[in-house]
Amino acid sequence: MTLLTINGYLDTLNNPDGLFRSLTGFTVRRDLYGACEIRSGNNSVVFRLDFGSRPFMLKCYTRHKRPSPALYDYVARSRSPLLTAARILPQEIWVFDYNGGGSWHDVVFAPWVEGRHLSTHLHEALRRNDREALARLARSFDRMARHLLGEEFAHGDLKPDNLIVTPAGEMKPVDYDALFIPSLAGTYAAETGTPGYNHPARDARFFDKHIDDYAVALLSVTLHALSLDPGMYDRYSTGGTLFSPPQIVTGDSPALEHARSLFAGRGMHAQLRLCRLLESQSPALPDLGAVLEQLVPERKPSYSDGDLLLTERNGLWGYADRQGRTVIEPVFSRAGEFSEGLAAVVLHGCRHYIDTTGQVAINGSRYSSLKSFSEGMAAVCRDGAWGYIDRNGREVIAPAFVTALSFHEGMAAVETGQGWGYIGQSGLLRIDARFDRARSFRDGTATVEKEGRIMKIDIFGEPV
Amino acid sequence: MYTSQITRQTPTAFIILIDQSGSMAERVTFDDRVLTKAEAVAMAADMLIDELINRSRRDDGVRDYYDIAVIGYSGDGVESLLCEEEHFIRPSRLAGMPCRSESIIRERRLPDGQIQLSTIEHNHWIEPKAAGGTPMYEALTTAYNLVAEWCARPCNRNSYPPTVLNLTDGEASDANAEQLLSLARALKSQSTDDGPTLLINMHNCRMEDGRQGIIFPSSIDELPPQRYSRLLFEMSSTMPLLYHPDIRAIRGSDGENFKGMGYNCSINNIITMLNIGTISISTQ
Numbered sequence: 001m002t003l004l005t006i007n008g009y010l011d012t013l014n015n016p017d018g019l020f021r022s023l024t025g026f027t028v029r030r031d032l033y034g035a036c037e038i039r040s041g042n043n044s045v046v047f048r049l050d051f052g053s054r055p056f057m058l059k060c061y062t063r064h065k066r067p068s069p070a071l072y073d074y075v076a077r078s079r080s081p082l083l084t085a086a087r088i089l090p091q092e093i094w095v096f097d098y099n100g101g102g103s104w105h106d107v108v109f110a111p112w113v114e115g116r117h118l119s120t121h122l123h124e125a126l127r128r129n130d131r132e133a134l135a136r137l138a139r140s141f142d143r144m145a146r147h148l149l150g151e152e153f154a155h156g157d158l159k160p161d162n163l164i165v166t167p168a169g170e171m172k173p174v175d176y177d178a179l180f181i182p183s184l185a186g187t188y189a190a191e192t193g194t195p196g197y198n199h200p201a202r203d204a205r206f207f208d209k210h211i212d213d214y215a216v217a218l219l220s221v222t223l224h225a226l227s228l229d230p231g232m233y234d235r236y237s238t239g240g241t242l243f244s245p246p247q248i249v250t251g252d253s254p255a256l257e258h259a260r261s262l263f264a265g266r267g268m269h270a271q272l273r274l275c276r277l278l279e280s281q282s283p284a285l286p287d288l289g290a291v292l293e294q295l296v297p298e299r300k301p302s303y304s305d306g307d308l309l310l311t312e313r314n315g316l317w318g319y320a321d322r323q324g325r326t327v328i329e330p331v332f333s334r335a336g337e338f339s340e341g342l343a344a345v346v347l348h349g350c351r352h353y354i355d356t357t358g359q360v361a362i363n364g365s366r367y368s369s370l371k372s373f374s375e376g377m378a379a380v381c382r383d384g385a386w387g388y389i390d391r392n393g394r395e396v397i398a399p400a401f402v403t404a405l406s407f408h409e410g411m412a413a414v415e416t417g418q419g420w421g422y423i424g425q426s427g428l429l430r431i432d433a434r435f436d437r438a439r440s441f442r443d444g445t446a447t448v449e450k451e452g453r454i455m456k457i458d459i460f461g462e463p464v
Numbered sequence: 465m466y467t468s469q470i471t472r473q474t475p476t477a478f479i480i481l482i483d484q485s486g487s488m489a490e491r492v493t494f495d496d497r498v499l500t501k502a503e504a505v506a507m508a509a510d511m512l513i514d515e516l517i518n519r520s521r522r523d524d525g526v527r528d529y530y531d532i533a534v535i536g537y538s539g540d541g542v543e544s545l546l547c548e549e550e551h552f553i554r555p556s557r558l559a560g561m562p563c564r565s566e567s568i569i570r571e572r573r574l575p576d577g578q579i580q581l582s583t584i585e586h587n588h589w590i591e592p593k594a595a596g597g598t599p600m601y602e603a604l605t606t607a608y609n610l611v612a613e614w615c616a617r618p619c620n621r622n623s624y625p626p627t628v629l630n631l632t633d634g635e636a637s638d639a640n641a642e643q644l645l646s647l648a649r650a651l652k653s654q655s656t657d658d659g660p661t662l663l664i665n666m667h668n669c670r671m672e673d674g675r676q677g678i679i680f681p682s683s684i685d686e687l688p689p690q691r692y693s694r695l696l697f698e699m700s701s702t703m704p705l706l707y708h709p710d711i712r713a714i715r716g717s718d719g720e721n722f723k724g725m726g727y728n729c730s731i732n733n734i735i736t737m738l739n740i741g742t743i744s745i746s747t748q
Contacts (some may be wrong), residue, residue: 039521102575120523
C-alpha cells in the first residue's frame with residue numbers, strides 16, 4: 001500500500017485520460033504558470049474542475065481517511081442552504097504508485113463554492129487594519145452561526161479555513177467530514193475538530209449537536225474583538241489563533257481579559273456573555289443560542305417548506321401558515337408547493353421562483369415551465385427543451401432534453417432522442433439513455449421500463 | 465508530547481541528510497527507469513519538497529508550516545543543498561525560487577490495460593552527486609547544530625520537535641559506532657516543550673544484497689544480526705503514536721514501539737519513510 005500524496009493526485013490530474021471512472025470533459029483550473037490550482041488541507045487536497053462554464057470541487061483524501069457514505073448521503077438529501085450538494089464518487093480516481101501499479105480511490109464531488117476562506121479575509125483585514133471589514137466578518141459569522149445552531153446537524157470542525165465568505169458576504173461552512181448528523185447520535189466522533197478552536201475537554205465521546213458550540217463562541221469573540229483592536233492579534237496570538245482554549249478554561253488568558261475590557265467599554269453585552277461562556281469547564285454551551293439571538297435578532301419569522309400551505313382566493317393563489325394566517329397574499333395565477341425554500345409561481349403571465357417572504361428570488365420569465373427545486377437544482381423548460389438552474393438562477397445544465405425530472409440522490413432522469421437515462425449534476429450522462437421510461441432514484445435504485453419490461457436499476461445502471 | 469499542531473507561527477523543522485558518497489553511483493531501477501542511487505534519492509527528496517510545498521498551499525498562498533534543510537555529505541564535505549547561504553528555507557520562499565524542471569516521459573499501464581505515454585514535469589531541487597567517502601558524523605554534527613539553534617529560539621518553544629531524516633547507503637567513514645551513537649543521543653536530546661528531536665535513519669540497499677527492506681521495525685529481532693543494522697536501530701528514535709496508523713498501514717501488521725529506521729530499503733521504501741516522517745504531522 002502507498003501513502004496517498006498530493007504529488008500522486010497531481011500526477012493523475014495532469015494526465016487524466018483513463019484515470020477517472022465517470023468524470024470526463026473537464027479542465028483543471030490552473031494558475032498563471034500552468035500548475036494545477038490546489039487548496040490543501042490537513043487530510044485532503046481540493047481541485048477545481050471546470051465542465052465548460054460550470055465549476056465543481058473535487059476533494060481527494062491524502063491521509064488514512066476516507067469519506068463517510070452516511071455523512072455524504074445526508075448532505076446530498078439535506079435542504080439546508082448551509083450545505084453544498086456534495087456527494088461521494090466511489091472508486092472514482094486512479095492514483096499510481098511507484099511499482100507500476102496503482103489503485104482506485106473515493107472522492108467527494110460538489111458544485112464549487114465561490115468565495116475565499118475566512119482565514120484569507122481575516123488576515124487581509126488585519127494587514128490593512130480594516131476594522132469595518134472585520135466587523136462585517138463578525139456579523140456574517142454570527143448570522144451563519146445562528147442559522148447553524150438551528151439545524152439538526154453540526155459541522156464539527158469550524159475554523160477560518162473551513163468557512164467560505166461568498167462574494168455576497170455570507171459565510172458557508174465547507175468540509176463535511178466531521179459532521180454530526182442525527183443518525184449518528186449515540187456513537188463516537190470520528191474526528192474531534194482542530195484543537196485551537198475547541199474546548200480542551202472535547203473528545204470522541206462528546207458527539208451531538210453541541211460540538212460546534214465552543215468554536216462558535218470562540219470565533220465570534222475573536223472577530224468582534226479584532227474588529228475593535230486589530231493589533232491584538234500580533235500581541236496575543238499563539239499557535240496561529242488569537243485565543244488559547246486551554247488558557248481560557250484555566251482562567252489564564254490575557255487575550256480574553258483584553259477582549260472583555262474592549263466589550264465592556266462599549267456596552268457589548270452579548271459579546272461579554274460569550275466571553276463568560278468560553279470559560280465553561282464543559283464543551284457544550286447550552287446558553288449559546290440565546291446569546292446568538294441577542295447578536296442576530298430575528299426580523300421576521302422564517303418558514304420551512306412544510307410550514308407554508310397553498311391557499312386560494314378569488315381564483316388567485318397565495319400561501320398561509322398552518323394556523324390559516326395569510327403569509328403571502330394570493331396574487332399568483334398559478335403556484336406550486338415550496339421546496340428548499342423556493343416555490344414556482346406565475347405572476348402576470350411570467351414565471352418566477354419566490355422565497356418564503358414572497359419576494360422573487362429567481363426571475364424565470366424566459367422559461368415556459370418550472371419544476372420544484374431538489375438538491376439545489378430545478379428543471380426548467382426553454383424553447384421546448386429542458387435543462388436545470390441552480391439556486392442563483394444560473395443555467396447550470398443547458399436545455400437539451402425532451403423531458404427532465406428532479407434530482408434525487410445526485411442524479412436526474414432525463415429523456416433524450418434515444419430514450420430515458422440519468423445525468424449527474426455535471427449534466428453528463430451517468431447512465432446511458434436506453435430506457436423507454438424512467439423514474440427518480442430512491443435509496444440507491446430507480447424503476448425503469450425497457451421493451452415492456454419493468455425493472456429496478458442501481459446507480460451504475462445495472463439491474464438489481 | 466508530540467501533540468503540537470503545526471501552524472504558521474509554530475512551524476516545525478525537517479532536516480534531510482543525503483549520503484552523496486561514491487557508492488551512490490551504483491545503478492538501481494526506480495519507476496521503470498534505471499538511475500544511479502544518487503539520482504533516485506535526489507528524486508525522492510525533490511518529490512518530498514514538492515509535497516511539502518503543496519501541503520502548505522492554502523487559499524491565501526503558500527503558508528510557512530516548515531523550516532526545511534537538505535544537507536549533502538560526500539568526499540567533498542558537508543554542504544547545504546537547497547541554498548548556499550543558509551540551511552533552513554521555508555515553503556513560500558521555495559515556491560518562489562527557480563529550480564531546474566525536467567520533462568519526463570513515462571510509459572504506464574492504465575487500469576483498463578492500455579498503455580499510456582504521459583509527461584510529467586519534475587522539479588529538481590537537489591542535484592545528484594556521488595563522490596568520495598561518507599562523512600556521516602560531520603553531517604550529523606551539522607544537523608545537531610541546526611537543531612540546537614532551532615530549538616533554542618523562543619518562537620519555537622511550543623513547536624512540534626524537529627525531525628532529522630538521514631539517507632545513507634553505507635557506513636560512516638569519519639567515526640566509529642560509539643561516536644555515532646553518542647552524537648545521535650546528543651542530537652535526540654535537543655527538544656522543544658513538545659518533545660525531543662526525532663532521528664530517522666534510512667539505509668538504502670546495496671545491489672548485491674537483494675534482500676527485502678525492513679522499515680519501522682518494532683523489534684531489533686526483525687533486523688539481520690549485523691553490527692551496522694543494530695547500530696542504526698540504536699541511533700534511531702522510537703516513533704511517537706501519531707505515526708502508528710500510517711506505519712501499520714504500510715507494514716500491513718500490528719505492532720508498537722516502531723523504530724524510525726529502515727534497513728536495506730528500496731527507493732520506494734525511502735519515499736514511504738520520507739512521507740510518513742513528514743506529512744503524518746497535522747497542520748492547522
